[in-house]
Amino acid sequence: MSGEHKGGALPLAQANPDHHTAGTAKPGFSLAGKTIWIAGHNGMVGQALLRRLKGEACTLPTPDRKALDLTRQAEVEAFVGEARPDAIIIAAARVGGILANSRDPVGFLTDNLAINLNIARAAHQADVDRVLFLGSSCIYPKFAPQPINEDALLTGPLEPTNQWYALAKIAALKLAEAYRRQFGRNYIAAMPTNLYGPGDNFDLEAGHVLPALLRKAHEAKSRGASQFELWGTGKARREFLHVDDCADALVLLLETYSGIDPVNIGFGEDIALIDLAHLICRTVGYDGAIALDPTRPDGTPKKLLDSSRLREMGWRPRITLAEGLAETYAWYQAQLAREAAA
Template sequence: MRNEAAFGVNAEPARFDIARKRVWVAGHKGMVGSAIVRRLASEDCEILTATRSEVDLKSPDQVRRYLAATKPDAIFMAAAKVGGILANDTYPADFLHDNLMIAANVTEAAHREGVGKMLLLGSSCIYPGTAPQPIREDALLTGPLEPTNEWYAIAKIAGIKLGQAYRKQHGCDFISAMPTNLYGPGDNFDLSTSHVLPALIRKAHEAKASGADHMTIWGTGAPRREFLHADDCADACVFLMKHYSGFEHVNVGSGEDIAIIDLARLICDVVGFEGEIRLDTTKPDGTMRKLMSGEKLGAMGWKARIGLRHGIAGVYGSYCAGLPSAPFAMSLSDRAHQL
């Protein structure tokens, strides 16, 4: 058992040196996991990764065997089943079951194998839909969740509480970070499962490519959302791994939000689509506003660096580069230099 005084409920921030450590990034092929791998490349550490064929995180035996064989000193737990409103509403059992299993298996195995530190990544959807803005960490469990993603949110809340329970009972140095809405290279652009920002990028691109005179977005356009580039999130996660060792989870965000209609206009401007933006008000808006307080992380000395317009331009460039033919990739490169 670890030292309760050092890692107990009331522990203060403490330095964890990852230099010359073995660091496992679970979920390294995902948008956030790959960003963490990129960020760790500048650290003097050994990065461990495993594909789904090498270790199924829903299998407790496979996770335990992997940790016993690789013996990581630290873990970034970025693996999760994720999706937007439609995916959450269509596959509630999958989102709840799979994310519960992943969190439980990795946390238990990390404890059993004596992992020195673990950071579990959650989501801003853990907060009540009616939480006061900006949302502070202590708003957790103060009201009902947004119905469109409650299954995923419940699994993420369970992950937070699981880490806290292992800290309290076993003295494990497990911490949790709750990022806001993320975007970046490697995002999911499938319109049936994606989040709003990549979905809007694809819609604007396809509208331009087809010569359409309009594109349609879900809802009223009035909801406001905060966005953070995945590379900023990765930097915050490494910062927390090094400098934070507390019981409470920590919000990770940009500190600014934008109305969905204004986001759509910004994306259309970056893409170069000049048609009309139409609203499908038969579709749900979700939570009307979700801006997180970054006061706690800011007080530690961290802040986001990638502006939204610049970040969107980079993501659109990577999206175009990944298409079978990229008719706008070259023009976007020129455009990105002007943003």
Template sequence: MTTLLEPGARVFVAGHRGLAGSAIARALTEAGHEVLTRTRDELDLRDAERTRAFLRDARPDAVVLAAATVGGIMANQRFPVPFLEDNLRIQLSVLAGAHAADVNRLLFLGSSCIYPKLAPQPIPEEALLTGPLEPTNEPYALAKIAGISQVRSYRRQFGRAYIAAMPTNLYGPGDNFDPETSHVLPALIRRFHDAKAAGREEVTLWGTGTPRREFLHSADLAAACVLMLREYDDEIALNVGCGEDLTIARLAATIAEAVGYTGRVAWDPAKPDGTPRKQLDITRLRKLGFEPSVPLARGIRETYAWWLGHSQGSDRSVGS
């Protein structure tokens, strides 16, 4: 099979300091590719003219757009404007700039929150735009849906080999553990760690614990992205997940065990649960040869160990 990403190709990874982007940059480097990066201080991707100039001068062979303003339910509710507008600006700048620089290969990372709140389970790619979104993250989801449409539009109008991936909930080394902006898995790691350190006998968590979620280690996402860059060329935005889900209550128990917290867990049903269930159908990705390799319990232990050694006091909410 002819590869769509030649050996040694130069790839600009936008968002290389975030959870997804850092894992993808490592995987591409290990695969023999030259990875180009810029920090947010060096290049604000919301600035269309500077982004266009950078891509024109750098002339990468491919672009991975992993930069985004991201966060959990609390952050989405408190900051809907940047979740919508920052992501739209980043996407418009990078895709338009890549096209202007004649970059023919691009991978856009979206999110599984693009799907309707009550989508069929596991969620097939065809479920996109078939029902109302989950209200708690609608602005972010709409921005990501716009990115998918932009990718398809460049394919249809200009014949670009641009593709999109829709990852499930991600976790791993480099995750964001900030108590106000983190996603559920790192947020729970921090809650149980703090409770253990303070000797608290009970931890109260949001919601009922009954929603089901799927979690993918960032290294598995990176492997899927490299595979897609090399072999996938279609306008369907591919689901990227592990093929299994579990309840938030079960996730909490697994994390508590990894952290060593032995107290009680209570639930606050007055707080939002979010989407009842969100498991992705990864049939198409598996046909490309992808299989996840990091079991959840092991990945949680490794992520907790990484945070203890590297990340306390350096939380962040934006992959840049």
């Protein structure tokens, strides 16, 4: 970071219209001795990043979410100004599945816009020169060519069932680009595919498809039910990446990447949702039926990322879907046991 500005905020109007750093490489970012703020440290991705960075020689502030509302600009500015982080990873987001998005489009759009706008502005004012923004694979056009390359962004209409969340995430990626172009900030962006793992949200209304199916299969087994429901035709295909593999990729990008283009983070293979449901049944030990409801939306028919850019940097996923499901289910069972004992 630029030490001469560290003691005070930079004027937001400061800009050099001839200063464009698109594609300009900067030296690697060393974690040693740095303060890294993971915005959203209580979430699934945030927890995975804390696990990943725990052994590194860096400081990881974890403010109480009750004392820091990321949708409140004044609170974000006050925290960043006091903590003076050397880098920020924006893992905070309001997330949910098709049902949650359809019920609260205003919340998904405004909360996610506010989180990224507030953190970016506060970071710039405090002269934080390293910020990693997280997008999502849902920001790509509904019918993007498969596998989806980063260049597919903004080339077609979005999937209507999650367009509100997607629009906010697209704005975040463009915000990173804007700060880089206008102020020379070393801000970068990554687009993870569908993530799962310990810390996931198993709420049937707010959760994503994988944890929701795990819960449905578990509850069907516990009740002795003959079947559980899967929305849609079961033909839609999704790519799933364990959150710990994603954390490894994000740390690699934070340390080494300085490009203007966002970077995909994907597993490299997708699976039909009906096949996922069967795999979950085997994981849970449930031998009942899966009832499809074709009156419900499938969402995007296929969503597989082209992660060749990241793989060229040396990253590979380590955790197979079967291994990850077993670990995630064990974590979910442990959570249920703790809740029952409380």
